[in-house]
Amino acid sequence: MPDSTFLDSTELVLNMGPQHPSTHGVLRVILKLDGEKVLGTDCVLGYLHRGVEKIAENRTYAQFNPYVDRMDYVAAISNGLGYCLAVEKLLNAEVPARAQAVRVILTELNRVASHLLWLGTHALDIGAITPLFYCMREREAALTIFEKYCGARLTTHAFRIGGLQYETYEGFEQECKDFCDMFLPKVDEYEELLTANRIWMARLQGVGVLSAEECKEYGVTGPVLRAAGEKWDLRKAQPYSGYEKYDFDIPTCQNGDTYDRYMIRMQEMRQAVRIIRQAVDALPAGPIMGKVGKVIKPPVGEAYVSIEAPKGELGYYIVSDGSTQPYRVRVRPPSFVNLQALDRMIRGGLVADVVAIIGTLDIVLGEVDR
Amino acid sequence: MPDEQKPEGSPAPSEGGGSEAQQAKPPAPATPKPVPPKPAAPPAPKPPAVMMATPWTAPLAEDLKARFGDAIKDTSTYVGQNFVVTTPEAAIPVMEYLKVEADFDYLVDVTAVDWPKRPERFDLVYILYSFARNERVRIKTYIKDGDKPKTAVGVHLTANWLEREVFDMFGIEFDGHPDLRRILMPDEWEGHPLRKDYSILKQDQRWVRENLAIESGQ
Amino acid sequence: MGSLLRKIFLVDLFQGLGVTFRNQNPKYICTEQYPAERPRIAERYRGAPRLNRNPENGETLCIACNLCALACPETLIVVTSERNEQTKRKDLTNFTYDTSRCMFCGLCEDACPVDALELTQDFEMASYTREGQVWDRQALEEGPRPKQYKC
Numbered sequence: 051m052p053d054s055t056f057l058d059s060t061e062l063v064l065n066m067g068p069q070h071p072s073t074h075g076v077l078r079v080i081l082k083l084d085g086e087k088v089l090g091t092d093c094v095l096g097y098l099h100r101g102v103e104k105i106a107e108n109r110t111y112a113q114f115n116p117y118v119d120r121m122d123y124v125a126a127i128s129n130g131l132g133y134c135l136a137v138e139k140l141l142n143a144e145v146p147a148r149a150q151a152v153r154v155i156l157t158e159l160n161r162v163a164s165h166l167l168w169l170g171t172h173a174l175d176i177g178a179i180t181p182l183f184y185c186m187r188e189r190e191a192a193l194t195i196f197e198k199y200c201g202a203r204l205t206t207h208a209f210r211i212g213g214l215q216y217e218t219y220e221g222f223e224q225e226c227k228d229f230c231d232m233f234l235p236k237v238d239e240y241e242e243l244l245t246a247n248r249i250w251m252a253r254l255q256g257v258g259v260l261s262a263e264e265c266k267e268y269g270v271t272g273p274v275l276r277a278a279g280e281k282w283d284l285r286k287a288q289p290y291s292g293y294e295k296y297d298f299d300i301p302t303c304q305n306g307d308t309y310d311r312y313m314i315r316m317q318e319m320r321q322a323v324r325i326i327r328q329a330v331d332a333l334p335a336g337p338i339m340g341k342v343g344k345v346i347k348p349p350v351g352e353a354y355v356s357i358e359a360p361k362g363e364l365g366y367y368i369v370s371d372g373s374t375q376p377y378r379v380r381v382r383p384p385s386f387v388n389l390q391a392l393d394r395m396i397r398g399g400l401v402a403d404v405v406a407i408i409g410t411l412d413i414v415l416g417e418v419d420r
Numbered sequence: 421m422p423d424e425q426k427p428e429g430s431p432a433p434s435e436g437g438g439s440e441a442q443q444a445k446p447p448a449p450a451t452p453k454p455v456p457p458k459p460a461a462p463p464a465p466k467p468p469a470v471m472m473a474t475p476w477t478a479p480l481a482e483d484l485k486a487r488f489g490d491a492i493k494d495t496s497t498y499v500g501q502n503f504v505v506t507t508p509e510a511a512i513p514v515m516e517y518l519k520v521e522a523d524f525d526y527l528v529d530v531t532a533v534d535w536p537k538r539p540e541r542f543d544l545v546y547i548l549y550s551f552a553r554n555e556r557v558r559i560k561t562y563i564k565d566g567d568k569p570k571t572a573v574g575v576h577l578t579a580n581w582l583e584r585e586v587f588d589m590f591g592i593e594f595d596g597h598p599d600l601r602r603i604l605m606p607d608e609w610e611g612h613p614l615r616k617d618y619s620i621l622k623q624d625q626r627w628v629r630e631n632l633a634i635e636s637g638q
Numbered sequence: 639m640g641s642l643l644r645k646i647f648l649v650d651l652f653q654g655l656g657v658t659f660r661n662q663n664p665k666y667i668c669t670e671q672y673p674a675e676r677p678r679i680a681e682r683y684r685g686a687p688r689l690n691r692n693p694e695n696g697e698t699l700c701i702a703c704n705l706c707a708l709a710c711p712e713t714l715i716v717v718t719s720e721r722n723e724q725t726k727r728k729d730l731t732n733f734t735y736d737t738s739r740c741m742f743c744g745l746c747e748d749a750c751p752v753d754a755l756e757l758t759q760d761f762e763m764a765s766y767t768r769e770g771q772v773w774d775r776q777a778l779e780e781g782p783r784p785k786q787y788k789c
């Protein structure tokens with residue numbers, strides 16, 4: 051007889067993932083449990099590591115552009131926008147007004163698509179299957195616009211350094227407007243399904259609370275920060291690509307729990323629609339490509355440019371040595387940094403909440419692991 | 421190979437000439453072996469091979485200089501972005517000072533840049549943001565290979581994973597880090613992929629063989 | 639009383655069925671009978687590559703300038719050419735395109751000065767072997783085979 055059996059120990063180590071459907075990819079979380087209570091977590095990352103930053107050092111500036119789409123693949127357009135803005139900053143290049151407006155439209159559509167995917171999968175994790183189908187249906191409409199615009203639905207490679215490669219297609223404005231008209235009632239529909247749903251509220255309210263101070267401490271940005279009450283959005287704080295021209299609000303909540311993050315993202319979708327409408331109405335005519343030359347060769351220097359991606363602050367720190375290839379590209383991935391707060395949010399919670407909290411962080415493992 | 425002098429007080433690492441550029445080409449290892457010039461490779465660069473940064477003279481910069489004296493080697497701004505170059509020892513105190521006194525309460529990123537031909541091989545870069553001032557500042561320090569800079573976890577908790585990533589990718593060990601393990605690469609992996617002498621095709625053959633049961637990952 | 643009648647006459651059930659049948663409107667049906675019917679694909683879709691030929695004489699449009707190969711991030715295009723002594727121009731001899739490594743970013747297509755290389759709306763590029771993924775000039779000019787899958 052052994053002196054002690056596993057029954058004597060109060061601690062249980064449980065491995066979750068990397069093939070767990072609720073970890074949204076290949077995240078592996080090692081949970082230390084006391085019964086149902088989580089005592090601590092350890093994330094094992096890197097299952098999707100492809101060395102994007104290394105690849106960047108071996109490609110020219112233009113050639114690296116498609117690779118950034120593969121980090122946060124549900125918001126590929128945001129990734130591309132951030133990268134193009136960073137290189138344009140190094141080049142000191144001006145982007146024509148039309149290109150900027152089209153960029154805003156597509157980026158906001160992408161934000162909607164990203165939040166829709168988040169909503170569908172998050173609701174699925176919590177146990178509501180219906181929203182997934184609804185969300186996918188509307189997301190499809192957004193993806194169709196991408197496909198018509200640039201020929202790809204997910205890894206779009208929609209923007210080029212200096213502007214756009216593709217002119218908008220016939221009926222682009224109308225389709226965007228139709229999308230907005232179609233979409234707003236649908237958000238109400240999702241809210242009808244979830245917002246006052248008792249199970250939804252019971253599972254989300256008070257779960258995974260992160261205060262604004264903790265968010266700053268952990269570098270957590272995006273909807274998670276706004277749900278904690280900090281009114282901070284890079285589109286307003288440091289506008290890029292002409293966001294200062296559009297009128298929109300930054301939704302905030304107070305509690306900083308999972309439910310609030312849900313509310314924030316729902317509001318953000320509405321705001322995104324508002325921005326799309328304004329941008330489409332005021333879409334200027336003109337060229338779509340700035341003067342950057344065929345060979346992109348920024349002067350020696352370095353720049354950090356960040357944008358408000360659907361997940362938070364997405365930054366690119368690019369060091370140029372004056373050649374056609376970046377000397378170093380560092381991506382500041384919002385998912386990676388946000389994921390770090392997982393431990394703080396889960397401690398003391400229940401195992402069932404782990405799924406809710408991973409879902410609410412809205413991580414994409416392609417971006418966490420790069 | 422030319423260019424090794426770093427003018428004292430120069431705002432930026434002064435290499436990055438043509439030879440440097442060629443070295444970054446795909447299959448070229450970092451050994452100074454002649455690399456077949458690619459069509460796109462620039463010829464020996466004309467003048468400014470250094471970053472054309474201008475001095476940064478905001479009150480904050482003056483404040484830092486007054487407070488830390490010689491530890492602040494430089495305060496400059498490039499494309500409208502301010503950065504401070506400090507001695508390695510001063511980086512953490514400066515960050516702490518900025519956090520406490522100037523509201524730079526959000527550490528955006530920690531990263532490194534490898535310059536294999538410089539005596540201080542790595543740039544360690546901390547990007548800070550202040551919500552109250554809506555301002556960014558970068559802290560840069562130059563460290564040698566094998567140096568153990570102090571960790572920033574005591575100041576900003578978010579540095580934990582970010583420093584782990586720097587350790588993983590560059591092999592820079594942080595002194596006092598609570599949990600310095602690899603984060604993206606497998607634990608037993610050998611080599612640090614983002615170093616410039618780690619070619620893009622290189623991999624830890626032994627690890628691949630033992631763990632994936634294939635000869636090569638390519 | 640009212641609720642009892644509702645129950646007896648299955649009002650809720652019929653209401654629910656009403657929703658179901660309203661959504662049976664052919665306008666909302668989006669299932670595509672794929673192999674039998676080609677799905678609708680956007681005009682700008684970036685799919686299988688094609689090397690365009692001059693429709694009049696069937697000669698290739700490609701001038702073997704190699705720009706596509708230089709533009710490609712994955713360097714998966716190999717253009718071989720030989721110099722034609724009479725016209726003093728380069729003639730294309732072979733053109734290989736490794737679709738297994740291609741990410742359909744469209745950079746090669748953008749780089750081509752004469753619109754010879756084009757990413758088309760074809761998307762059926764499966765193959766039983768790795769070698770089958772490497773397309774040579776003939777495959778690029780004639781398009782993927784079979785042209786249409788039967789169901």
Ligand code: SF4
Nearest residue numbers: 710740741743744746
């Ligand atoms: S689509 Fe992109 S990856 Fe594919 S061959 Fe063209 S340039 Fe290369």
Ligand code: SF4
Nearest residue numbers: 700701703704706750
């Ligand atoms: S860029 Fe066009 S013309 Fe030039 S080699 Fe490629 S396909 Fe031929």
